[in-house]
Amino acid sequence: MSLDQNLNKILIIDFGSQFTQLIARRIRELGVFSEIISHKKLNSKFENSQIKGIILSGGPLNVYQSKKVKFNNKIFKWKKPILGICFGHQVISKELGGKVKKAKNREFGLAKLRRLNKSKLTKNFFNKDGSNNVWMSHADEVTKLAKGFKVIAKTETSKFSIVENLSKNFYGIQFHPEVTHTKKGKIILKNFVFSICEMKKNWLSKNQKKLLIRNIKNEVGNSKVICALSGGVDSSVVAKLLHNAIGNQLTCVFVNNGLLRKNEEKQVIKTFKEKFKINIIYVDAKNLFLNKLKRISDPEKKRKIIGNLFIKIFENYAKKIKNVKYLAQGTLYPDLIESKSVTGSQTSKIKSHHNVGGLPKKMKLKLIEPLRLLFKDEVRKLGLELKLSKEIVLRHPFPGPGLAIRMPGEITKDKIKILKDADYIFINTLKEQNLYAKIWQAYAALLPVKTVGVMGDNRTYEYICLLRAITSEDGMTADTYNFSKSFMQFVSNKIINNIKGINRVVYDITSKPPSTIELE
């Protein structure tokens, strides 16, 4: 699934490390294109002149579990520079005649690395005294070097922490340069990419835009494309990118399910229809959704009802546009990477996520996923390059089922109104106080409990508003954001003073895990 046949790249062979995506991101941050492929999928056909270097990732396996670690070891004959990281370092040693064993002393966390020899790979990496702190996470170790390799650096417990075979251009490192805990780790990757693989920068937002537009034009030709526009970052970038590439051949369908943030539908129409002149079918389905959700409290039922109804409505409207051949989706790179399956473990279903993934099979449309090789931060940069406003591009993620899953219990018109207003005040206050960009996701929720309060000498009996604000890398794990007490008091007062129906505000301080980001 290469992006462009002429685009040089670093190929990352994934052995299932939780950090593989991070390696790809670090390389792209250097302005160089990188692609990940599972070790199971790598075959000789994959070799091509666009690969300028190869990185073998870390992984949870042991190199001596030979059945599980099957991979095409012909890469060592491809005459390309290779860098093995952690498990990848052990793979190189084992494949080329060295030995790997369970380590006497496992190394987890920070370790002090000491330089023994100079190398192109470590230029500017060590401190003046020849040391550096690096982050380790391994239970196995290389115990005998393969022929032709020499040691560049060691730690107290790991004598082959950096090794190289200069004549073959192969390098192995036991620590993780891609994580921020390794000081100056990016320098190792930089040296590998620019000095050893001799690559030039080829991955900048401007080039990406041109390339993606050219690819869309080539793929779509004169056909028509439909796109479900939600107003979120990914679908907004997809819509704008497609519009730049194929203009009026694109029609977006925007379904207002009544569970959007305050004024969201107005903003979407204003931006995409009025400003960018994109064809949009606006579907007001507020009552339809509300009716179907009447007296439903179970979170999974809510999710299913919303997801199915959305698909039905979208299908109906899509059918009305003649000669549509493609359905555009905002699938991102992390959705496609299979690293999690390497260990064979199955993650249990926590929530049924709602997106438009169910559509193509039913509708017999071809899928077009222009963002499929991009990470979220790259999508945001591309959005700015496409002249989308910062407000759209930098906005927090918003779930498909919308406010329905921020309102445990039954959904009513009154509750939706209260919640929209509370959320609006919270988010606007974050923006006013320059906190919005520091937070990965924030929102207000409405708990289905009423408590007693006192306002102006009168007793009140109203709902509890819960505020949630988290920091995260990718939504998989999250920490709560630490607000000052004065901020919390300020926002709490503002919500209670302005919204009838809420007389108590609480802040959710649980991380993920054990909680999830959304309430349902």
Ligand code: XMP
């Ligand atoms: P949880 O609640 O699972 O959320 O910790 C993780 C991230 O995913 C978002 N989320 C969704 N996004 N459709 C989406 O497109 C959904 O059904 C959905 N449910 C949760 C959530 O907002 C958070 O960013």
